[in-house]
Amino acid sequence: MxxxxxxxxxxxxxxAAASLMVWQSRRLQRCLATAGTLALLASGLLLLRLVSENxxxxxxxxxxxxxxxxxxVADQFSAIMVTLAGFMxxxxxxxxxxxxxxxxxxxxxxxxxxxxxxxxxxxxxxxxLFNLYVWFxxxxxxSFVLLVLGGEQAQxxxxxxxxxxxxxxxxxxxxALGILYGLAxxxxxxxxxxxxRGASQPGLVTPVALLFLVAFGIKAxxxxxxxxxxxxxxxxxxxxxxxxxALLTKVGVYSLIRTxxxxxxxxxxxxxxxxxxxxxxxxxxxxxxxxxxxDFRRLLAxxxxxxxxxxxxxxxxxxxxxxxxxxxxxxxxxxxxxxxxLVSGVVYRLRGTYxxxxxxxxYGPRPWLALLFLIPALSLAGIPPLSGFFAKLALIRxxxxxxxxxxxxxxxxxxxxxxxSMIKIWTEVFWKEEPARGSGAGxxxxxxxxxxxxxxxxIVIMSGLIIGIGLGGEMVFSLALExxxxxxxxxxxxxxxxxxxx
Numbered sequence: 001m002x003x004x005x006x007x008x009x010x011x012x013x014x015x016a017a018a019s020l021m022v023w024q025s026r027r028l029q030r031c032l033a034t035a036g037t038l039a040l041l042a043s044g045l046l047l048l049r050l051v052s053e054n055x056x057x058x059x060x061x062x063x064x065x066x067x068x069x070x071x072x073v074a075d076q077f078s079a080i081m082v083t084l085a086g087f088m089x090x091x092x093x094x095x096x097x098x099x100x101x102x103x104x105x106x107x108x109x110x111x112x113x114x115x116x117x118x119x120x121x122x123x124x125x126x127x128x129l130f131n132l133y134v135w136f137x138x139x140x141x142x143s144f145v146l147l148v149l150g151g152e153q154a155q156x157x158x159x160x161x162x163x164x165x166x167x168x169x170x171x172x173x174x175x176a177l178g179i180l181y182g183l184a185x186x187x188x189x190x191x192x193x194x195x196x197r198g199a200s201q202p203g204l205v206t207p208v209a210l211l212f213l214v215a216f217g218i219k220a221x222x223x224x225x226x227x228x229x230x231x232x233x234x235x236x237x238x239x240x241x242x243x244x245x246a247l248l249t250k251v252g253v254y255s256l257i258r259t260x261x262x263x264x265x266x267x268x269x270x271x272x273x274x275x276x277x278x279x280x281x282x283x284x285x286x287x288x289x290x291x292x293x294x295d296f297r298r299l300l301a302x303x304x305x306x307x308x309x310x311x312x313x314x315x316x317x318x319x320x321x322x323x324x325x326x327x328x329x330x331x332x333x334x335x336x337x338x339x340x341x342l343v344s345g346v347v348y349r350l351r352g353t354y355x356x357x358x359x360x361x362x363y364g365p366r367p368w369l370a371l372l373f374l375i376p377a378l379s380l381a382g383i384p385p386l387s388g389f390f391a392k393l394a395l396i397r398x399x400x401x402x403x404x405x406x407x408x409x410x411x412x413x414x415x416x417x418x419x420x421s422m423i424k425i426w427t428e429v430f431w432k433e434e435p436a437r438g439s440g441a442g443x444x445x446x447x448x449x450x451x452x453x454x455x456x457x458x459i460v461i462m463s464g465l466i467i468g469i470g471l472g473g474e475m476v477f478s479l480a481l482e483x484x485x486x487x488x489x490x491x492x493x494x495x496x497x498x499x500x501x502x
Contacts, residue, residue, distance in 0.1 A: 139248065222312060272318045
């Protein structure tokens, strides 16, 4: 059954290649993309079941023994992330069928989306830091082209900031890899976990850890180098914003959690305290940026940053309960943020603007849309009984148990400001009266289009999952708790890769 570790990479790659072979047929490209992303979701679910029943799985490509060959590893955490990637790929593809313009489809939107998903899944499954770098570059190439596809001025401006900071991150990552290889003689993560314990120059380990923290922190949009995200994520079409929001920064967070629980734990009093400080600053600066915005998608982009702070909080606390809360929060925030971005696309389709000051009056004619906004919005703010409440409760309880009261206060304050900004969107888009047409700032010269079931079905499913994860949180939290146990006790990961007891 170890072939299941290869499927999440093979499926999007082969589907993208098939899409390129039928370049002239939009219909076939759309069918292949839908089938490929649904197959990716199925492979993720099968992999999650395999890991849950049989423990951590590893496969050595080409039968080269670790650490000499390419290793793929799936523990509970990576299997959950691959499943999330498959689900979000499927949801965004279905949404794109009704929203993506023919010009972008004709220039390779669906193959690029599939290549992006391949890079994401490769990053989640790799057991080698150099191959993690390779998968990051695959993601960067696909995401950059998706960001500029269409060639609009706003897209180009955002893409310059996006690619510049991410290339800087990649350069730092590569430099850190070189130093680490010189220090330990390997880049296989399981092998590194053993060799760093007895490193010949232990004084170099912490500086190298800080290089990785900066490199992955940029990709995760952590404080202070997060400004590329709100400058770029609101510029492409909504499906692209949604998939970026769901997955790209989460790969950065995944990499931080993986390396700072498996490799860089020797000086945790320093490194993880620093991560905790960064987490608090990321939360606060992100939410303050959101409160000041009146562009629907730009406001949501700043909230991506603030929610990254909660994920880093779980890593900084470095307890089983905190990491379980971070994994649970990861599932919640991927669903909630993506649903909000997709709702913003429906609002734009109806009114032709993302400017909150030019919107209003949607509650009366579209109460169902107001409800579909309210569910993920309240969940993002942590209102019970939705998934966000239990995710934040887990992290806050872990913070109190660790006596880290400052980060707990920051998390609670940011939740209140998140609720404030969600109420602002509700008031401006749904509750207030629609601005009179032709009245200057309130003018909306747009003929509203119909709302297809293809646009609504992904949002409805995500909203249902947000409610379901909240009401049935025990099952999801048990998966998150098992993932946290594996992260805190890395011997199982090491043994699965090396095949011997370390």
